[in-house]
Amino acid sequence: MLKFPSGVIANCYTSYGADGVNRYRATGPNGWVQMDPAYSYLGLMQQYYQSGKTTATQPSTWDQFATEIDAFSEAIGQGRDVTTPGEEGLRDMKILMACYESARAGKNVVLG
Numbered sequence: 001m002l003k004f005p006s007g008v009i010a011n012c013y014t015s016y017g018a019d020g021v022n023r024y025r026a027t028g029p030n031g032w033v034q035m036d037p038a039y040s041y042l043g044l045m046q047q048y049y050q051s052g053k054t055t056a057t058q059p060s061t062w063d064q065f066a067t068e069i070d071a072f073s074e075a076i077g078q079g080r081d082v083t084t085p086g087e088e089g090l091r092d093m094k095i096l097m098a099c100y101e102s103a104r105a106g107k108n109v110v111l112g
Contacts, residue, residue: 022037033049042061
């Protein structure tokens with residue numbers, strides 16, 4: 001469970017051992033959005049539900065690794081910061097470590 005300063009609560013689950021799970025779903029008071037499959041390189045399918053209507057879309061796919069390498073090369077060539085700096089990855093790791101600590105200790109871990 002993640003509690004955000006705005007008051008939003010996210011109930012999430014994840015697993016390293018859930019073989020074949022390739023989807024996500026976010027539900028809110030006015031509808032939901034899901035992707036299934038969500039993490040494949042091809043054939044992504046998105047659906048969302050709002051006001052009694054479900055809509056399906058197929059997002060465009062691209063080679064995310066080539067895009068990442070191109071953006072990194074451009075940043076170096078132009079002498080500017082990369083779009084996703086290392087600090088963002090560090091923040092992600094702090095969140096993951098807090099999740100592990102919360103599970104180990106059986107208590108909430110507050111991030112500052």
